Amino acid sequence: MAEGDPIMVSFENISKSYDKNPALKEVSFSVEKSELFGLIGPDGAGKSTLFRILTTVLLPDSGRVLFDGEDVVKDYQYVRNQVGYMPGKFSLYQDLSVRENLEFFATIFNTSIAANYDLIHDIYEQLEPFETRRAGALSGGMKQKLALSCALIHKPKVLVLDEPTFGVDAVSRKEFWEMLKTLKEKGVTILVSTPYMDEAALCDRVALIQKGNILKIDTPRRIIDQFDKTLFKIRSSQIYKTILALEKLPHLGTAYSFGQEIHLYASKDIEATDVESQLLEVGIADAEVKPGMANIEDCFMNLMVAENMEDHVG
Amino acid sequence: MSDKTVITAKDLSKRFGDFTAVNTISFDVRQGEIFGFLGANGAGKTTAIKMLCGLSKPTSGEASIAGFDIYKQTEEIKKHIGYMSQHFSLYQDLTIRENIRFYAGIYGLKARQIKERSIELISDLGLDDYTDRFVKELPLGWKQKLAFSIAVIHNPSIVFLDEPTSGVDPITRRQFWGLIYEAAAKGITIFVTTHYLEEAEYCDRVSIMVDGLMHDLDSPKALMEKYNKPTMNDVFLQIAIRNSRKEK
Numbered sequence: 001m002a003e004g005d006p007i008m009v010s011f012e013n014i015s016k017s018y019d020k021n022p023a024l025k026e027v028s029f030s031v032e033k034s035e036l037f038g039l040i041g042p043d044g045a046g047k048s049t050l051f052r053i054l055t056t057v058l059l060p061d062s063g064r065v066l067f068d069g070e071d072v073v074k075d076y077q078y079v080r081n082q083v084g085y086m087p088g089k090f091s092l093y094q095d096l097s098v099r100e101n102l103e104f105f106a107t108i109f110n111t112s113i114a115a116n117y118d119l120i121h122d123i124y125e126q127l128e129p130f131e132t133r134r135a136g137a138l139s140g141g142m143k144q145k146l147a148l149s150c151a152l153i154h155k156p157k158v159l160v161l162d163e164p165t166f167g168v169d170a171v172s173r174k175e176f177w178e179m180l181k182t183l184k185e186k187g188v189t190i191l192v193s194t195p196y197m198d199e200a201a202l203c204d205r206v207a208l209i210q211k212g213n214i215l216k217i218d219t220p221r222r223i224i225d226q227f228d229k230t231l232f233k234i235r236s237s238q239i240y241k242t243i244l245a246l247e248k249l250p251h252l253g254t255a256y257s258f259g260q261e262i263h264l265y266a267s268k269d270i271e272a273t274d275v276e277s278q279l280l281e282v283g284i285a286d287a288e289v290k291p292g293m294a295n296i297e298d299c300f301m302n303l304m305v306a307e308n309m310e311d312h313v314g
Numbered sequence: 315m316s317d318k319t320v321i322t323a324k325d326l327s328k329r330f331g332d333f334t335a336v337n338t339i340s341f342d343v344r345q346g347e348i349f350g351f352l353g354a355n356g357a358g359k360t361t362a363i364k365m366l367c368g369l370s371k372p373t374s375g376e377a378s379i380a381g382f383d384i385y386k387q388t389e390e391i392k393k394h395i396g397y398m399s400q401h402f403s404l405y406q407d408l409t410i411r412e413n414i415r416f417y418a419g420i421y422g423l424k425a426r427q428i429k430e431r432s433i434e435l436i437s438d439l440g441l442d443d444y445t446d447r448f449v450k451e452l453p454l455g456w457k458q459k460l461a462f463s464i465a466v467i468h469n470p471s472i473v474f475l476d477e478p479t480s481g482v483d484p485i486t487r488r489q490f491w492g493l494i495y496e497a498a499a500k501g502i503t504i505f506v507t508t509h510y511l512e513e514a515e516y517c518d519r520v521s522i523m524v525d526g527l528m529h530d531l532d533s534p535k536a537l538m539e540k541y542n543k544p545t546m547n548d549v550f551l552q553i554a555i556r557n558s559r560k561e562k
Contacts, residue, residue, distance in 0.1 A: 041483075042454070042481060042482055042483030042486075044454050045483075139355065140355045140356070141355060141356075166480065166481065167400075167477065167509065168355065168509070169353075169354040169355045169509055169554065170354075170511055170547060170554070171550075171551060171554045171555050172355060174551065195480075195482075196510075197484060198547075239516075240495050256484075256488050257488055257491070259512040259513075259515035259546065260515045260535070297484050300484060301484050301485055304484075304485060
């Protein structure tokens with residue numbers, strides 16, 4: 001790799017099937033050094049498969065992955081020394097204490113806690129009062145912090161986090177993303193996957209992934225800018241009735257609920273007043289329709305629909 | 315939604331040694347209501363749900379579920395509720411038909427009822443051509459829909475949904491809420507937990523637990539007004555961040 005090459009990880013035409021079910025279909029993209037890169041998609045999208053190939057625990061059927069310029073299959077030992085991997089399932093030793101787990105991971109990487117403490121200081125500090133507690137007896141949020149500390153103790157160049165916030169409450173999720181931001185500022189390249197669309201906004205760039213295909217890769221900002229429909233935000237006292245009414249008016253577009261609002265993805269020639277008057281005709285009198293900005297979840301659903309339609313055509 | 319109350323809890327508490335997991339919570343839930351049960355990890359939600367389902371005896375307080383006493387009539391309670399979660403769901407190595415038969419039997423339906431309800435459920439979901447498929451072969455969204463339909467196959471008074479939509483794609487998640495609305499319209503009470511806080515806004519009322527206490531209970535609209543926040547996510551972040559007992 002040339003000095004100063006900005007690319008840290010590149011996936012080139014990666015495919016992988018389990019039995020005959022394709023999990024990844026010719027996936028290609030690159031992640032830059034010190035980038036916080038998000039892989040956003042639901043269960044079954046292929047996120048874990050991609051991460052397992054990157055971290056050398058699974059072989060791809062075809063394609064290759066370059067990690068800091070090295071092939072992850074040929075130079076797996078280099079990769080294993082330079083990657084910190086936090087799998088989706090809690091994988092620390094439940095019967096070892098907090099301190100023992102951390103020491104164990106430091107030892108197998110031929111290092112010590114003291115040598116790399118600066119990187120984990122902010123995170124591990126919160127665990128120090130419970131150093132002698134068995135890992136299995138920690139709460140969910142604390143387990144997650146310990147797992148992150150263990151994944152970082154050998155000062156990896158790249159941190160790979162598979163759904164670290166799955167099933168975690170909104171408060172702990174927020175704290176976790178703040179920790180990731182700090183790590184990124186310290187120069188760690190981070191690949192993180194999540195099913196929570198709102199977390200996409202916290203990444204430098206994201207890949208939206210569904211059924212083994214990348215739907216889109218870009219900065220969250222640019223993905224939103226590329227939303228190709230008019231988005232209307234609709235409020236009404238009868239949200240569910242309004243959704244059902246809109247399902248019967250498909251020429252207006254596709255409607256999805258967002259909390260107490262409905263988002264309607266309409267073609268560019270439809271005006272807010274068209275929507276209001278057609279809703280009025282079917283008995284929804286109090287609908288308030290205003291154009292609004294799409295979020296990442298809107299973009300994802302808009303792309304998902306497009307993809308499914310092509311599936312049916314194809 | 316009717317005025318009939320199907321869940322009544324009064325000063326319900328559960329202590330483990332000197333740790334009070336649930337601390338004197340009191341609330342009512344009406345028939346056909348969609349009741350959101352929120353709280354940070356460790357706030358006491360799971361312990362409270364276990365008591366309400368008749369799986370764990372309270373330390374003190376009273377509660378009645380579908381008219382049955384939470385201390386003395388736990389077997390009756392189990393017959394009148396449905397339960398579904400992300401973790402405890404269908405048997406992957408049984409077919410669709412076998413899963414339906416198994417759970418309908420567990421919920422106490424008789425052979426003839428099982429036959430009738432199975433046919434109804436399969437046709438409502440449009441699964442007629444797939445009944446002999448293993449559940450593991452179904453897409454996740456279909457598994458969720460099937461799991462929900464099975465959880466209400468015995469026409470329970472209340473269905474408990476514990477993070478039913480975790481990890482599901484955003485379109486399927488919304489379709490799932492369609493099923494919830496339909497069930498509620500039929501008079502089934504929905505008791506639901508979620509980490510997707512915009513889903514809290516789909517509930518008729520929402521409770522938020524903090525440190526074992528029921529910190530708030532009201533409609534999403536009233537809560538957003540009370541805390542002067544535009545979304546339930548903002549309300550939750552403000553309230554739940556005070557959760558002091560992250561670790562003991």
